[in-house]
Amino acid sequence: MESMNHGLGVDIAFLLLATLAVVTGWRVFRTDSMVRASFFLLVSFIAVGVIMILLAAEYLGVAMFFMMAVEMTVMALFMVMFMMNPAGLNPMNMVHQERIAIGAGVAGFLVLGAMALLATFPDQPVPAGLDPVRSLGNEMLGDSMLIFESAGLVLLTTMIGVVVLSSHRGRYGAAAEGSMPPGLEPGGDPAGKPEEDEAGEGGHHHHHHHH
Amino acid sequence: MFSELFLPVLMVIFMLVVGGYAVAVLDRLVASALGTPQAGGIWLAPMARGAWLLTQHANATEAPDWRAWRLAPALYLALAAGGLAVVPWSASLVATDLVTSVVLWGSVEALATVVIFLHGWSANSLLALIGGYRYVALGLSYILISMFVLIGVALPAESLQFTQVVASQEGLWNVIRQPLGLPLFLIVGLGMTFWGPLNLADSTDLAGGTASEISGPPRLVWDMARATMLVAFSGVAATAFLGGWLGPWLPGPLWMSLKMLAVLSVLLLLGRLLPRLAPERCVTLMWVVLLPLSFIDLVWAGIGALL
Numbered sequence: 001m002e003s004m005n006h007g008l009g010v011d012i013a014f015l016l017l018a019t020l021a022v023v024t025g026w027r028v029f030r031t032d033s034m035v036r037a038s039f040f041l042l043v044s045f046i047a048v049g050v051i052m053i054l055l056a057a058e059y060l061g062v063a064m065f066f067m068m069a070v071e072m073t074v075m076a077l078f079m080v081m082f083m084m085n086p087a088g089l090n091p092m093n094m095v096h097q098e099r100i101a102i103g104a105g106v107a108g109f110l111v112l113g114a115m116a117l118l119a120t121f122p123d124q125p126v127p128a129g130l131d132p133v134r135s136l137g138n139e140m141l142g143d144s145m146l147i148f149e150s151a152g153l154v155l156l157t158t159m160i161g162v163v164v165l166s167s168h169r170g171r172y173g174a175a176a177e178g179s180m181p182p183g184l185e186p187g188g189d190p191a192g193k194p195e196e197d198e199a200g201e202g203g204h205h206h207h208h209h210h211h
Numbered sequence: 212m213f214s215e216l217f218l219p220v221l222m223v224i225f226m227l228v229v230g231g232y233a234v235a236v237l238d239r240l241v242a243s244a245l246g247t248p249q250a251g252g253i254w255l256a257p258m259a260r261g262a263w264l265l266t267q268h269a270n271a272t273e274a275p276d277w278r279a280w281r282l283a284p285a286l287y288l289a290l291a292a293g294g295l296a297v298v299p300w301s302a303s304l305v306a307t308d309l310v311t312s313v314v315l316w317g318s319v320e321a322l323a324t325v326v327i328f329l330h331g332w333s334a335n336s337l338l339a340l341i342g343g344y345r346y347v348a349l350g351l352s353y354i355l356i357s358m359f360v361l362i363g364v365a366l367p368a369e370s371l372q373f374t375q376v377v378a379s380q381e382g383l384w385n386v387i388r389q390p391l392g393l394p395l396f397l398i399v400g401l402g403m404t405f406w407g408p409l410n411l412a413d414s415t416d417l418a419g420g421t422a423s424e425i426s427g428p429p430r431l432v433w434d435m436a437r438a439t440m441l442v443a444f445s446g447v448a449a450t451a452f453l454g455g456w457l458g459p460w461l462p463g464p465l466w467m468s469l470k471m472l473a474v475l476s477v478l479l480l481l482g483r484l485l486p487r488l489a490p491e492r493c494v495t496l497m498w499v500v501l502l503p504l505s506f507i508d509l510v511w512a513g514i515g516a517l518l
Contacts, residue, residue, distance in 0.1 A: 039325065058310050069325050
């Protein structure tokens with residue numbers, strides 16, 4: 001075996017963080033709220049990030065913190081918005097299609113466990129003078145620049161697109177004023193609008209009376 | 212073992228206590244200088260208030276998320292401690308001299324968004340919830356501005372380490388080299404501690420926002436966390452723009468303390484002088500004016516680093 005160049009503290013920290021990552025990852029599926037699930041997942045990712053720092057990946061580990069913090073916040077809010085569960089405090093079941101999920105989980109665990117036990121991992125100790133931040137920068141802006149720059153441009157375009165789509169000042173006027181579908185013939189009634197009782201439409205010049 | 216593990220922890224705890232007290236005293240000094248009379252002695256009033264809060268009942272709402280509600284103030288305090296841990300007091304006196312300390316501070320800002328949202332959400336109360344959502348909407352723009360400004364100071368240092376950022380200001384401080392940087396960063400600081408004009412998460416129009424339902428010890432921790440986050444922020448600002456420990460005659464840590472006090476005083480003065488912004492206007496200001504200004508700051512820094 002290689003001579004250990006880290007102390008007992010690192011081993012203890014690894015075990016505690018790994019336990020935290022697994023337990024909070026499990027809680028994601030056992031809790032009953034979107035917001036709690038998202039932030040349990042965040043804690044799990046943060047534990048993994050600290051493990052990455054222990055593995056001398058100092059940039060990637062710290063980057064995990066801020067990336068996941070923003071990501072999980074946005075995810076939590078979007079889930080609450082789309083699931084019509086106001087504020088996410090209402091209890092709800094976080095699992096569905098349980099039999100398929102259990103099968104996939106067991107299969108995934110067996111495959112990953114077998115890989116961890118049976119694969120022979122490369123034994124390449126990190127050279128003493130390695131600067132992980134600099135080497136990562138050289139990698140991203142060197143040979144792999146085209147991939148990273150294209151991915152970055154696609155993401156930026158998506159972000160601008162989302163902002164434009166969700167902005168309340170759109171091509172058809174301010175969203176706050178309400179939107180009206182166009183009529184089927186020029187100047188006609190808005191298409192697909194259900195007929196309303198008289199009480200509901202005070203200001204309209206056009207009334208239907210059904211007796 | 213002692214000097215590696217316990218000394219940095221003691222240093223950060225010392226800074227949390229002294230810094231939190233300093234903010235409370237300075238804010239009262241600023242207020243009385245501006246003509247707002249302060250009840251009690253300026254030096255003793257913060258401690259009296261702390262002791263009073265400690266003996267009060269902790270309020271309970273109907274069916275809150277207890278764990279998140281009680282943890283959120285402590286987590287915000289922990290984030291402030293994390294920020295203070297990477298602030299260097301001299302070339303060697305720094306609790307954690309992480310090579311990616313600038314990125315770690317960015318993570319503190321991002322995780323603060325999570326914690327503030329959680330604080331508002333978990334109370335199961337309307338005004339607290341609105342405060343939490345408000346902070347998320349605004350916090351994203353604070354994080355972006357802060358990120359571009361901090362990349363600007365990392366460029367001349369060619370490093371993501373705060374000690375290197377200070378070393379790169381040996382000839383010229385960043386406050387002069389990148390004139391847009393510090394003003395933009397100060398706005399970020401008021402934003403992420405929701406202080407003064409940018410206090411939109413805990414504002415009076417929401418009857419206290421995310422903190423509207425807390426009292427007693429949790430309120431004490433929350434108030435302390437906000438004050439110490441302001442201290443951590445002024446430490447980062449002094450490091451990134453005011454040359455950190457650099458300065459003639461006096462020893463490094465003393466220079467650093469003076470610069471931090473200066474940044475704190477400016478922030479507290481701004482907090483007392485400026486009126487609170489409307490949240491919608493604040494979002495427009497951030498995205499339409501300040502974010503483009505931070506781009507200009509970054510391009511300025513990039514050209515400066517190339518020349």
